[in-house]
Amino acid sequence: MLEAQTKSIFINGQWKELEPGKTTPIYNPATLEKLTEVAFGAEQEALEAIMAADQAFPMWSEMTGRKRSRILYKAAQLMLQDADRLGEILTAEQGKPLKEAIGEVKGAASFLLWYAEEASRSYGEWIPSSIPTKRMLVIPKPIGVVAAITPWNFPSSMITRKLAPALAAGCTVVLKPSPETPLSAIEIIKIFEEAGMPPGVVNMVTGDADAIGKAMLTNKAVKLITFTGSTKVGKYLMRESATQLKKVSLELGGHAPLIVFEDADLDKAANLALASKFRNSGQTCICANRLYVHEAVATEFLDKLQEKVEGLKVGSGMEEDTDLGPLISEQACAKVQAHLNDALKKGAKIIAGGNDWTGDLKGYFCSPTVIADVSDDMLVMHEETFGPLFPVQTFQAETEVIQKANNTDYGLAAYIFTENTSRTLRVAEKLDYGIVGVNDVFPATAEAPFGGIKQSGNGKEGGHHGMDEFLEKKFVSIGVER
Incomplete structure (x- = not known):
């Protein structure tokens, strides 16, 4: 049995300890043995994480892409250095063969590396004007606080495929990992912590999926929800997000x-x-x-x-x-x-x-x-x-x-x-x-766009297209004297 991971909620740069009894067990699907327990957070913890991300957003979004990239580079290096151990944790909680798990960890690091490189390449646009007294610019701006909900089948790579472009774009994040596989997520957060991520930029809440999801859907500070999972849940998130017209990026089922x-x-x-x-x-x-x-x-x-x-x-x-x-x-x-x-x-x-x-x-x-x-x-x-x-x-x-x-x-x-x-x-x-x-x-x-059409979702993950999901395009029209 692994050491109890009761500190599995990370808010504003701190691991949060919950009251005794607020935990949930994690089992090995190959042996059905109990691996450990993790903290079982709910709406209150989700709201605290969203507030921390919202407060950290101005600082992180105004930081140069080059500075953000250094942290992502460091995180990629740390993940690769520890790939074998991280693969063992992934296999223990998810079940896939160890060689596949280690391959997934290395794939997860590739997203951190790719978006470390992309962080400095968020280009704007100069539009030639048809009016002599106008000059027109398009400026990319990070959308804001991102709520990321990730699945159990690829518990490492699905996290970095969402968080890396969001962070490179200048967004702050609240992560809700799958309740079946939170241990890989905990290790990734520790890597961000060691890499020097400022407090509040990346936050994580494990626990009650319904309560955490509700907080993400109803809090106005959350501007985008990115989700990988079933089409049924994706439709629910899209439907509920419509009340505030939140942007939704969905990678759903396939056949x-x-x-x-x-x-x-x-x-x-x-x-x-x-x-x-x-x-x-x-x-x-x-x-x-x-x-x-x-x-x-x-x-x-x-x-x-x-x-x-x-x-x-x-x-x-x-x-x-x-x-x-x-x-x-x-x-x-x-x-x-x-x-x-x-x-x-x-x-x-x-x-x-x-x-x-x-x-x-x-x-x-x-x-x-x-x-x-x-x-x-x-x-x-x-x-x-x-x-x-x-x-x-x-x-x-x-x-x-x-x-x-x-x-x-x-x-x-x-x-x-x-x-x-x-x-x-x-x-x-x-x-x-x-x-x-x-x-x-x-x-x-990491360098190519990934995503479906029809009821398999919307939006793209990977490549420069993946960072576009986390950017708004601001049009600036300037009147000039002649």
């Missing part, structure tokens, strides 16, 4: 199609399809949810995929050769099983996996499973499973598969495998998704 054309490199496609679907045990918003394979290569491709899936090892993320760790909760496992049962009832057949967990650990494990003979009326084909269940359909024509791929309310990510340049451009343009990977299932990087 990514992965299309393998007849001219694809099948070995590459099988390897990357496997990597996409079963990364983090399928608990990834951009992981492949539906696999479409051209009928001319379906048998060969599925043979390759079956062999690879049957070779995956499920177990504790702390074991070096583990490929899939546990799911986050019992409810997550139940959803995967419900989708599998529904598909089998409607005629699907199991190609690989499908068996119950038989390991020694007591955690929330699901076997990686591939099913074929899948029809469009099955739950798995239109609901986000968020687990290691991979449905496969075959297709004949390009137009047919594009229509099937686009037949969803989601629009986050899609993937195609082809060696044909014309097809690459043609299909990528026709897919209704914010992100399209071509022979690539890992499109997310």
Whole structure:
């Protein structure tokens, strides 16, 4: 058991100690063992954090981008230096294999590094005037206090992907991490503290999600809410934010199609399809949810995929050769099983996996499973499973598969495998998704925009586009004498 983290609420540069009993336990999803306890804050703590951020905003926003960048550079260095330990904490609370967790920590540091560089590049604009007595400027200004609500599936990188651009832009932040995975968030706040972040610029409240969220939604000092999570919660935040016309940036659910054309490199496609679907045990918003394979290569491709899936090892993320760790909760496992049962009832057949967990650990494990003979009326084909269940359909024509791929309310990510340049451009343009990977299932990087369309959200994270979310554009019109 880790040392109790009762000081998990950080306000105005100080760790806040709550009254005895105001804590909540954190469990290891692989073993169900209690790891520690964290403070259970509520509305009062959220309001204090918002006030601290509001009071720190003038100082931080008026600081030069170069000065802000030095702190972000330092934080990136500290995170990289401590990546192994931070990865172990992440695996303990979230469950993913340690090699994935360490990779995530390094990815989180890359956002700090990228936005340290971007902090000095918030450019304005000079507009040539059509009126001789006018001069016109557009000046970027930080929006103000930002409320950041982050998920459990990537508890480190989702924090820095939001906080780094907000801080680089000159905003101050109140962070509410996922109640399932607050330990990674605590370590990131400690890194900001060590890097020299001024008091009040970054604040964090763990605890009652409803009460903290309500304070963020109703307090006028909060100008923007950035959220990663379910479409259902995203719609709620957008609806409630409308009363004050707060800006909302949402990265929501996905149901990514992965299309393998007849001219694809099948070995590459099988390897990357496997990597996409079963990364983090399928608990990834951009992981492949539906696999479409051209009928001319379906048998060969599925043979390759079956062999690879049957070779995956499920177990504790702390074991070096583990490929899939546990799911986050019992409810997550139940959803995967419900989708599998529904598909089998409607005629699907199991190609690989499908068996119950038989390991020694007591955690929330699901076997990686591939099913074929899948029809469009099955739950798995239109609901986000968020687990290691991979449905496969075959297709004949390009137009047919594009229509099937686009037949969803989601629009986050899609993937195609082809060696044909014309097809690459043609299909990528026709897919209704914010992100399209071509022979690539890992499109997310710090330097590129990340975000969906339709009911997968709005706004972009990553690249210079990510910092734009936290900036207002002020128009200045100047009359001049001639």
